[in-house]
Amino acid sequence: MKHDLQRGAMLLVSATFFTALLNALQKLTGSTLPALEIIFFRNLFSLPFVLIIASRTTIVLRTRNFKGHVLRSVIGLISMIMVVVSVTRLPLAEQQVLSYTQPLFLVILSIPLLHERPSLQRWIAVCIGFSGVVVVALGKGLLHGSAAAVPTWAYLVALAQGAVGALTTMQIRQLSATEASTTISLWQAILMTVMTAAPLPFIWTTPHMADALCLVSVGAFAGIAQVLQTEAFASAQVSAIGPFAYSGLLWAALIGWFGFQEIPGLAMLAGGLLIIGSGVWMLRGERPSKAPVATEDVLTTVDEARS
Known part of the structure; x- marks a missing residue:
């Protein structure tokens, strides 16, 4: 694989920017629309971008482990719901920081x-x-029961999303033993779209024009982020550019500050440095032979987050 650190880093930083944007739009729509409705449009409008990625090789839907894809999609759907719920109630930067606990849970699981x-x-x-x-x-x-405007359970949901995201990564690793990464990505997009379409008649809330545009953009931004991530990890070694994924905190903080008047506190910044530092330390300690696994993980998950 050709190693172009500058190109890979720029693409990955760009991917985290679009991920931060889609989280901001999910925050905007999450207060008026059901989480499942938002996730339906996210998967529906990101599907064309998944097809673009798959078309680079061979589009293969035939699978030896359909049950594994269903289980992976169910848990991935739970993770997406937790992201929408937490990002709607937490400042963007804080939700982003807590999503970075996924590598920590990965070690435990x-x-x-x-x-x-x-x-x-x-x-x-x-x-x-x-x-x-x-x-x-x-x-x-x-820890003292004095959270002012934000309920404690919202922080617990954001933290739990890191654990669920880690479980999703575990399933990807298991599926990768017999399935191509593009096959995993395609089944994920298709199954999640179908799963979220089923309850729509019972939860449907007609979006206003502004919300409708946000929903289309959420799916488009998710797809763009996935394409950029894929290109990034195809351009350079995972261990070299992986730390640039944490640039998502910068984008989340800036968007939260200017878009929602959310000013990060010192405790959030200090805690974020500890969480990110531990993740970078583990990433730097990865052996080169593990890079392909990490690449396949990125091909099939966009937030991580994760997002």
């Missing part, structure tokens, strides 16, 4: 699900990362 034995370095990184979560919680007074 790898023990019972993949029978791995994490190194001492990884355990130290996990401890540092979760200490960052505590710092964020202390800054909001959550």
Whole structure:
């Protein structure tokens, strides 16, 4: 694989920008529209972009593990719902920071699900990362029951989304043993669209013109982000450009500040540095042989988040 660090980094930073934009739009629409309706349009309008990615190789829907795709899509759908719920109620930057706990949960879940034995370095990184979560919680007074405008459960949902996102990544790794990454991506987009379309007649809320435009943009931005991520990890080694994925915090903070008047506090910034630092440490410690796995994970998940 050709290694172009500058191109890969720029593409990945651009991908995180579009992810931050779609989260902002989900925040806008989440207060008036059901989460499942938002996710339906997100998957529907991102499907053409998934097809663009798949067309680079061979579009294959034939699968040896349809049940695995269904299970992966169900858990992925739960993760997306948790993102919409949390991003609607939390400041964008704080939701983004808590989504970065996914690598930490990945280490923990790898023990019972993949029978791995994490190194001492990884355990130290996990401890540092979760200490960052505590710092964020202390800054909001959550551990003392004094969260002002934001309910404590919203923070717990954002944190739990990191665990669910890690579980999704585990399933991707298992599916990757027999399935191509493009096959996983296609089935994810198709199944999630069908799953969210089924309850629409019972929860449908007719969006206003502004909301409708936001819904189309959410799907388009999700698709664009996925294309950019795919190109980024096809341009450079994962271990080299992976840290640039954390630029999403900068975009989330800026959009939250200028778009929603959400000014990040010192505790959020300090906790974010601890969480991101632990993730970068683990990423830098990855062996080159693991890069393809990480690439396939990125091909099939956009937030991570995740988003």
